[in-house]
Amino acid sequence: xxxxxxxxxxxxxxxxxxxxxxxxxxxxxxxxxxxxxxxxxxxxxxxxxxxxxxxxxxxxxxxxxxxxxxxxxxxxxxxxxxxxxxxxxxxxxxxxxxxxxxxxxxxxxxxxxxxxxxxxxxxxxxxxxxxxxxxxxxxxxxxxxxxxxxxxxxxxxxxxxxxxxxxxxxxxxxxxxxxxxxxxxxxxxxxxxxxxxxxxxxxxxxxxxxxxxxxxxxxxxxxxxxxxxxxxxxxxxxxxxxxxxxxxxxxxxxxxxxxxxxxxxxxxxxxxxxxxxxxxxxxxxxxxxxxxxxxxxxxxxxxxxxxxxxxxxxxxxxxxxxxxxxxxxxxxxxxxxxxxxxxxxxxxxxxxxxxxxxxxxxxxxxx
Numbered sequence: 001x002x003x004x005x006x007x008x009x010x011x012x013x014x015x016x017x018x019x020x021x022x023x024x025x026x027x028x029x030x031x032x033x034x035x036x037x038x039x040x041x042x043x044x045x046x047x048x049x050x051x052x053x054x055x056x057x058x059x060x061x062x063x064x065x066x067x068x069x070x071x072x073x074x075x076x077x078x079x080x081x082x083x084x085x086x087x088x089x090x091x092x093x094x095x096x097x098x099x100x101x102x103x104x105x106x107x108x109x110x111x112x113x114x115x116x117x118x119x120x121x122x123x124x125x126x127x128x129x130x131x132x133x134x135x136x137x138x139x140x141x142x143x144x145x146x147x148x149x150x151x152x153x154x155x156x157x158x159x160x161x162x163x164x165x166x167x168x169x170x171x172x173x174x175x176x177x178x179x180x181x182x183x184x185x186x187x188x189x190x191x192x193x194x195x196x197x198x199x200x201x202x203x204x205x206x207x208x209x210x211x212x213x214x215x216x217x218x219x220x221x222x223x224x225x226x227x228x229x230x231x232x233x234x235x236x237x238x239x240x241x242x243x244x245x246x247x248x249x250x251x252x253x254x255x256x257x258x259x260x261x262x263x264x265x266x267x268x269x270x271x272x273x274x275x276x277x278x279x280x281x282x283x284x285x286x287x288x289x290x291x292x293x294x295x296x297x298x299x300x301x302x303x304x305x306x307x308x309x310x311x312x313x314x315x316x317x318x319x320x321x322x323x324x325x326x327x328x329x330x331x332x333x334x335x336x337x338x339x340x341x342x343x344x345x346x347x348x349x350x351x352x353x354x355x356x357x358x359x360x361x362x363x364x365x366x367x
Contacts, residue, residue: 001071001078003027003054003064007100008134014120021109022130025087025100026050029070030078032141039141040076041131041168042066042085043149043156045175045346046218046274047092049099050085053078056098066150068349075357081145086131088152089122090273096265104269105205117203122273123280124152128159132167146360147299148172150345151312152274155180155281162283165298169364172302172356175309175345177316178290178323180281184311188221189275196272207268214271215259224308224341294323300330302359304352306344307337332359 005025013019027050032039042052044065053070055063070076070083090103104119135141147157147168154176161171180189192214196202199210220228232251240247248256287293303321305314314335324331336351338344 001029001054002058003029003051003056005050005056005098005100008138010130010133010138012126012130012133014122014126016120018120020102020120022089022102023100023106024089024102024130024134025098026134027052027054027064027085029053029083030081032082032139036141037143037145038081039135039139039144040081040083041135041144041147041157041160042070042083043127043131043147043153044085044088045149045151045153046278048153049091049093049096050087051098052085053083065346066349069353069356075353076146076148076360084135084139086127086134088127088274089130090119090270090277092267092271092274093262093265094267094270099265101270103267104203104273105267116269119269119273121276121280123159123277124155125159125163125285127156128163131156132160132164136167144168144170146170146172148174149176150174151176151342152278152281154312155278158283161299161301162287162293162296165296168299170302170359170362171297171299172304172359173317174304174352175306175312175342176303177281177312178283178293178320179316180278181311181313181316184221185279188217188311189279192217193272193275196268199268203269203272205267205269208263211266211268211271212256212259212263214268214275215263215266216255219255219259221311222342224310224339227339227341230339290320290323291327294320294327294329297324297327297329300359300362300364301332302356303331303333304345304355305333305335306341306348307335308339309342309344311342 051064053064053067091101149157154173196210199207201207235250241249283293284290303317305317321331321333334355338348
């Protein structure tokens, strides 16, 4: 499946009152039918983009991150459904040619200079509102068959279900939660923001020392310890690191080399803003409580989690589904084990394919 990046533009007013002209990339797969009732929205995770499936050209070695799920004859069958995804504002990889995003590195038309740290704080509720505005006003879609997202993308589709209760018939949150866990904020996100601030080149694009460590924090948190033992094993004879205080171990060097491959396309300020947005995720904010937020849902909800996920633990999914059920909502929870931990939702999809397929085709009954 060959795909093409497109983009749209719209003006959006953030919570602080700033009205910003946005330009965001998007991709579509499949065809929108005459009734416009076969649309599926896919929201991307923290470090991904709208490239959810397919390839940009025949020899492309890097298909979209959920290519195992989305495409002709797959669980999300593009012969049947029209699927689309949007690049987030402040996408962490604005220097990637296939990413179109507005954020701190974008030029403020009023000043002719990059926004920098004057760019407004954004949340995944903002992204849900932006997606809804684009889908309804520019694509003419009045209702989604499904809204699905992984990790931070799950934050977005849950916000969509809460903010626009009648818009999506079904919502699937994969490796995500209604509220970002405080533990995740304090071990992965807030330290990454602090280390970026400590870089001598902050807040410019040259703050690469801080950025490398910030990326490592996210990467190590996203996988299990077993995965790291297998992927970056100890070398029995690693004499240099024992002889010299600052000499890195072989596994340190291996990880650094792996992470540095992507650093040139990343932007330190965008990473910072996306960390902040992830920390801020709270479905209960301005809605009284999580219990009150749950009463707003009209869509059927499926939460898919990995029991080995440190960043978005399964137990939080179980609690949220219980809250939804207590509010007399359709909700279910599927969970499984995987050495990939948090990234199981992307890299190990086989365990939940049948569950998602059944959920996708279940009849929506009037309550």
